[in-house]
Amino acid sequence: MIFSHEIYMFNILIVDDEKNQREMLKGFLAKKGYHTLVSSNAKDALAVVREEQIDMVLTDYQMPGMTGQELMQEIKKINPFILVVIFTAYGTIERVVTAMKSGAYDYLTKPIDLDELLIVIQRGVDYLHLVEENRELRDALSQRYSFKNIISGSGKMEEVLSMVSRVARADTTVLIRGESGTGKELIAHAIHFNSLRAKCSFIKVNCAALPENLLESELFGHEKGAFTGAIQRRIGRFEEADRGSIFLDEIGDMSLALQAKLLRVLQEKEIQRVGANSSLRVDVRIIAATNKDLEQGIKEGSFRQDLYYRLNVVPVFLPPLRERKEDILQLIDFFQEKYNRQCQKQVKGVTKEVRDQLFKYSYPGNVRELENIMERAIVLTRHEYITLRDLPPNLISDLQEKDLALGYIGSDPSSLEDSVLALEKELIDRALRLSDGVQTKAAESLGISERVLRYKIKKYQIGN
Numbered sequence: 049m050i051f052s053h054e055i056y057m058f059n060i061l062i063v064d065d066e067k068n069q070r071e072m073l074k075g076f077l078a079k080k081g082y083h084t085l086v087s088s089n090a091k092d093a094l095a096v097v098r099e100e101q102i103d104m105v106l107t108d109y110q111m112p113g114m115t116g117q118e119l120m121q122e123i124k125k126i127n128p129f130i131l132v133v134i135f136t137a138y139g140t141i142e143r144v145v146t147a148m149k150s151g152a153y154d155y156l157t158k159p160i161d162l163d164e165l166l167i168v169i170q171r172g173v174d175y176l177h178l179v180e181e182n183r184e185l186r187d188a189l190s191q192r193y194s195f196k197n198i199i200s201g202s203g204k205m206e207e208v209l210s211m212v213s214r215v216a217r218a219d220t221t222v223l224i225r226g227e228s229g230t231g232k233e234l235i236a237h238a239i240h241f242n243s244l245r246a247k248c249s250f251i252k253v254n255c256a257a258l259p260e261n262l263l264e265s266e267l268f269g270h271e272k273g274a275f276t277g278a279i280q281r282r283i284g285r286f287e288e289a290d291r292g293s294i295f296l297d298e299i300g301d302m303s304l305a306l307q308a309k310l311l312r313v314l315q316e317k318e319i320q321r322v323g324a325n326s327s328l329r330v331d332v333r334i335i336a337a338t339n340k341d342l343e344q345g346i347k348e349g350s351f352r353q354d355l356y357y358r359l360n361v362v363p364v365f366l367p368p369l370r371e372r373k374e375d376i377l378q379l380i381d382f383f384q385e386k387y388n389r390q391c392q393k394q395v396k397g398v399t400k401e402v403r404d405q406l407f408k409y410s411y412p413g414n415v416r417e418l419e420n421i422m423e424r425a426i427v428l429t430r431h432e433y434i435t436l437r438d439l440p441p442n443l444i445s446d447l448q449e450k451d452l453a454l455g456y457i458g459s460d461p462s463s464l465e466d467s468v469l470a471l472e473k474e475l476i477d478r479a480l481r482l483s484d485g486v487q488t489k490a491a492e493s494l495g496i497s498e499r500v501l502r503y504k505i506k507k508y509q510i511g512n
């Protein structure tokens with residue numbers, strides 16, 4: 049069924065050298081709610097097609113200068129999706145056959161039967177809707193498929209993914225930011241495999257893992273004899289990534305000297321192997337990631353501002369897990385399935401207490417930490433459901449500490465100082481118990497000196 053607002057969006061161009069015919073059609077279609085434009089010759093018609101968003105062209109076959117069929121062929125060069133309907137005089141069926149063969153959408157014989165015309169147009173509207181729907185469906189499918197390993201239960205993550213799918217195809221440099229374990233590498237993968245470069249290599253380099261000189265030859269390669277130990281020419285990762293993408297992980301840890309070299313690559317799109325005299329052109333898309341505060345790095349002089357601007361063309365921020373708790377439950381299910389498969393287990397789920405604890409926890413290690421917790425629990429558990437005992441002890445104690453803290457503060461909110469003192473006493477007491485009364489150990493676990501610890505023990509009269 050066609051709704052009126054959709055009819056208005058369907059633009060029809062009428063091309064006919066006979067004024068009366070043009071006007072009649074325009075008037076008739078306007079009454080039926082269609083938006084139309086008119087041209088009296090092929091040349092004008094092509095100009096309109098170039099400038100306007102036209103969905104269908106109704107053209108006469110016989111016109112001075114160019115036939116309707118020739119016009120159709122020119123139109124298709126500009127926009128192959130425009131539907132062209134050709135009007136022919138009665139008895140010229142061969143023309144119709146060739147026109148249809150060369151891509152006309154339909155034809156009508158003159159004099160035009162207006163009811164028939166309406167049917168043809170409505171079929172065109174439906175057809176374009178189908179094409180559009182189909183395209184959207186395919187897009188959605190390919191998106192779901194290629195992002196199938198990325199969980200997004202929260203609006204924040206949905207936003208990230210929609211940004212990622214848009215940016216993937218744009219071929220621009222991308223800078224992915226986020227705390228450790230938030231999924232930066234996962235997103236870098238998704239960008240590459242959803243880009244036009246997907247069939248070429250995705251090369252990953254961890255800029256924090258190698259000392260400066262090694263990293264340089266890792267990235268750009270070296271010539272034989274470039275330095276002691278360079279017994280053979282080596283192809284660098286940039287060259288390997290040619291026509292594909294390079295993922296520069298932990299870019300914030302790159303030395304200033306290498307930053308300068310990388311900047312040159314970004315500007316010139318050329319690399320120079322260590323020890324080489326000439327440069328090589330490379331066509332590489334750069335996807336960089338860091339958990340460092342680059343803006344602070346710029347202020348402190350440890351990160352080049354010009355490189356920052358070159359990299360930060362499209363920034364993608366991955367929020368920490370504690371700021372998108374809606375993702376937690378879906379991630380639990382996702383990892384449960386993943387590790388059931390990997391460990392050949394059949395764990396059915398987590399108990400309510402576990403779910404609550406996992407929901408409350410703050411995840412300094414973000415998604416990776418949750419993943420590790422789930423993996424460990426699935427390996428350890430002897431039951432169908434993961435219980436509190438399958439969670440790491442530090443997680444439970446971290447949560448208890450928070451409850452404890454809140455308990456003190458909650459007990460008498462009017463006196464913050466008393467609460468803090470009581471909490472401090474409790475923590476010292478516990479640290480001493482956990483270290484079997486060994487003060488050196490207790491002091492270390494609390495991050496204070498032994499002298500301060502002794503003073504506080506006395507102050508709170510602990511152990512008396």
Ligand SMILES: Nc1ncnc2c1ncn2[C@@H]1O[C@H](COP(=O)(O)OP(=O)(O)OP(=O)(O)O)[C@@H](O)[C@H]1O
Pocket residue numbers: 197198199200226227228229230231232233234235339382415416419
């Ligand atoms: N949204 C998500 N859905 C599913 N798995 C995720 C998601 N985010 C992260 N992970 C998983 O969490 C783990 C850590 O992710 P990743 O290595 O991409 O993080 P990172 O930000 O690069 O961390 P680091 O800064 O420590 O290098 C990976 O196993 C990854 O597959």
Ligand SMILES: [Mg+2]
Pocket residue numbers: 232233297
């Ligand atoms: Mg990483």
